[in-house]
Amino acid sequence: MKLRRQIFLAFAIALFVCASASTTFASVLQTNSSYAQRKVSSGKFPIHSACMMPPEGHLAKIILKSMGFRDVQEIPQESKTWSDDIEAMVESHLKARGINVTSATNPLSSGASADAIKEVIAQVQLKLKAVSALMYKKPGAIAKSAYTLGDQVGMLPCSENSDILVFVQGMGQVLTDGRAGMNLLIGGPAEAADVFITMADAKTGEIIGLIRLYPGSGFLHPTDDTFAQSLDDNLAIINIGSARKNAKAHGR
16 A cells, blocks of 8 residues: 555655746646547447545645745545545536545445455556556557456455445645746646546446646635536536536536
8 A cells, every 4th residue: 555655745846846947837827628538529338337446635735945946745544635625526526417426445234344345446546547548648549448456356245336426536746835927927737637537437437538727826625616616617518417507508
């Protein structure tokens, strides 16, 4: 478990420090987007229930020094709070669209122990990380059923009673106090984040949908109206729950 966490941390920090001094985090150069298998967007695969996997989030504090040098400091407590907040928002939006939500850690009637469930969750999350390396580069291939987590997802107790598994992942960078405003004036790294919401078939493990959100400054408060609206819009685009119906009713 410690090794997996170190790999994820190294990957996240690499993204942060590779940005040049004159550019900001990836989110500034990206637009919110969503992708789905055709059977989902067409409504042939209706989604009525979802199993929420434990969220994974990593925040790094960028400490700017003289001569343009910078340090990257891990902030685990803020990372956990942030990822928990994002998952809670995603869960509430799914419920608002008539989707029944269950936690992946819930044994339900399986009789599985907490340790056994955690092990399966860790295996599935590790598989997602391996798949994500290519999926984030070529998300359009999701429509062609190009990515899968394998049938090991069926070992999760929630799999039997869920249509999809939902993974919430996020990476972001924050600046030391007083630096954010200064950088807007003189240039340099900015506060930003990348949020990925991945959906997989709970029975087969096929990746059936992906939503990528790129909130800018203020992203530590994911309940912000702009962030929530972006989530709603993309749920509507890929036809999750009653999102599309609600979006049309509001003229979107």
